[in-house]
Amino acid sequence: MNRIYFDNAATTALDKEVLDAMLPYMTTHFGNPSSIYSYGRESRMAIESARKSVAKILNAHPGEIFFTSGGTESNNTAIGAAIRDLGCKHIISSPVEHHAVLHTVEHYDHQEMVTTSFVKLNSIGHVNLEDLEEQLSSHKDRCLVTLMHANNEIGNLLDIDAVGNLCKTHKAIFHSDCVQTVGHYRLDLRKTPVHFISGAGHKFHGPKGVGILYVNDNIKINPFILGGAQERNMRAGTENLYGIVGFAKALEIADAHMEKEAAFIQSLKTYMIEQLRKHIAGVQFNGDYAGKSLYTVLNASFPKTEKSEMLLFSLDMQGICVSGGSACSSGADIGSHVIRAISNNPNRVPVRFSFSKYNTIEEADAVVAKLKELI
Numbered sequence: 337m338n339r340i341y342f343d344n345a346a347t348t349a350l351d352k353e354v355l356d357a358m359l360p361y362m363t364t365h366f367g368n369p370s371s372i373y374s375y376g377r378e379s380r381m382a383i384e385s386a387r388k389s390v391a392k393i394l395n396a397h398p399g400e401i402f403f404t405s406g407g408t409e410s411n412n413t414a415i416g417a418a419i420r421d422l423g424c425k426h427i428i429s430s431p432v433e434h435h436a437v438l439h440t441v442e443h444y445d446h447q448e449m450v451t452t453s454f455v456k457l458n459s460i461g462h463v464n465l466e467d468l469e470e471q472l473s474s475h476k477d478r479c480l481v482t483l484m485h486a487n488n489e490i491g492n493l494l495d496i497d498a499v500g501n502l503c504k505t506h507k508a509i510f511h512s513d514c515v516q517t518v519g520h521y522r523l524d525l526r527k528t529p530v531h532f533i534s535g536a537g538h539k540f541h542g543p544k545g546v547g548i549l550y551v552n553d554n555i556k557i558n559p560f561i562l563g564g565a566q567e568r569n570m571r572a573g574t575e576n577l578y579g580i581v582g583f584a585k586a587l588e589i590a591d592a593h594m595e596k597e598a599a600f601i602q603s604l605k606t607y608m609i610e611q612l613r614k615h616i617a618g619v620q621f622n623g624d625y626a627g628k629s630l631y632t633v634l635n636a637s638f639p640k641t642e643k644s645e646m647l648l649f650s651l652d653m654q655g656i657c658v659s660g661g662s663a664c665s666s667g668a669d670i671g672s673h674v675i676r677a678i679s680n681n682p683n684r685v686p687v688r689f690s691f692s693k694y695n696t697i698e699e700a701d702a703v704v705a706k707l708k709e710l711i
Contacts, residue, residue: 337655340699344539345488345516345633345690346659350582351541357585358543361578369575370566379577386584390548393591394518396525402549402567403580407515408436410534410549411482414511415440417557418480418532419449422509425477427452430463431677432490437482437513438673455483460624461492461678468499472506479506484513485521485533489674489688490623491633493517500529509555515539516630518548519590520598531555537579541692542586546579597693602631604691604700611704612636616711622675622686632691635675637684638711644685650710651687656703659688 341349361382367375369383383403391398404410415437418424427441431454445452456467463483472479481503486493496512503510511532514523518533519540525533531554536547551557557570564572590597609626612619622635638644648660660672675686689703 339655339657340703341657342689342691342695342699342703343657343659344692344695345630345688347538347544348541348692349694350543351586351589353589354542354582354586358578358582361581365577369577370564383575383577383580386580389584390587393587394523394525394550395527396550397553399568400525400550400553402551402570403575403583404534404547404549404571405545405576406538406547407434407513407534407536410532410536410547411436411511411513412440413549413560414532414534414551415444415480415482417551417560418509418511419444421557422480422555423478424480424509425450426475427480427482428455428468428471428508429453429482430455430457430484432457432461432487432492432674433482433484434488434513434515435673437484441482450480457678459678460627461487461490461622461674462624462628463494463499465495465498465502469502469506472502472508479503479508480511481508482511482513484516486514486516486630486633487623487674488516488633489672490635490678491516491625491630492623493628493630495628496530497528504529515547516632519587520594520630520632522594525550525552537583537586540586540590543579543582546576546583548583593693598631601691601693601695604695604697605631605634607697608634608689608691608700608704611700612707615704615708620684622679634689634691635686636689637675637679637681637686638707640683640685641711644711647685647687647707647710651703651706654706656706658703659690660686 365378367379369379387398387401391401427450444450456464510530514533515536518535531552533550538544559570561571618639620637
């Protein structure tokens with residue numbers, strides 16, 4: 337049975353070219369980047385050239401790019417630093433953020449280090465910018481605004497420049513979780529007024545366990561892992577050498593083919609919407625699916641019946657990989673906090689389909705045919 341993988345917002349397949357770029361650093365070039373002999377210097381050079389490449393693609397300065405273990409670490413670091421080092425006393429976030437942000441914000445709130453509030457969302461899950469502005473102007477203390485660039489479950493895109501400009505006006509710190517957009521959209525960090533962004537290699541056909549934190553040059557934060565001089569004294573510990581090489585290579589490939597791949601994946605998403613509408617009675621879609629939305633993500637919702645309640649399991653039995661919410665919490669069957677925040681209808685079953693350059697129209701047809709049988 338051939339598996340159909342429609343869960344690319346959870347993770348993506350490693351690109352063959354990325355693996356080829358990584359292999360030499362797992363075998364021949366295994367030196368510790370901090371060693372002073374040639375073996376070590378080769379590794380150090382590989383890391384620094386990866387940093388330059390990533391910075392160039394994101395239009396940032398190499399000194400603003402820190403390699404981390406992924407989006408979760410980057411989000412935790414940015415939020416922690418904003419409180420400890422940048423004097424933020426209030427955090428404005430949204431109820432549909434990834435748990436890597438929500439749980440971190442909650443943690444600092446429980447410790448009574450900050451106060452927190454959520455920005456209002458409209459009926460399709462977009463951030464209400466008027467409400468954000470009101471909240472920013474009502475706080476005397478310095479605020480941290482942490483809002484994701486694109487939602488991993490429903491795909492909604494934030495107007496990151498508009499939010500950045502509001503933060504600038506109110507002298508707030510702005511962090512954006514860009515895990516779903518780095519490698520999928522052109523980001524220009526010289527132009528976008530943002531202090532921190534997070535990215536993760538495994539969302540654009542790079543390796544798992546490696547990400548970036550962008551820290552704008554205009555702010556100074558303290559080291560977030562202590563014990564060595566790595567990552568310019570900011571993150572101690574021997575670097576994930578082949579992960580970093582893989583991250584940069586995956587981003588280079590994504591950047592080189594972005595327009596073509598985005599057009600193809602968007603056409604697949606549009607086709608899937610048409611086919612579901614045609615063949616499945618009562619299908620609806622969550623979020624701003626046909627508007628300001630990730631081209632990789634489609635969140636459909638089906639009428640709840642005895643059959644559809646077991647939909648994810650039934651699809652899995654048929655070799656079709658999809659999800660009901662975020663991969664990070666799918667083991668806990670508590671439903672999706674994102675769907676709850678925008679349309680808490682207990683009579684609907686949400687299913688997230690997320691696509692990549694490796695998917696095909698034939699796969700979309702096969703999935704719709706199976707859904708027809710199962711529903």
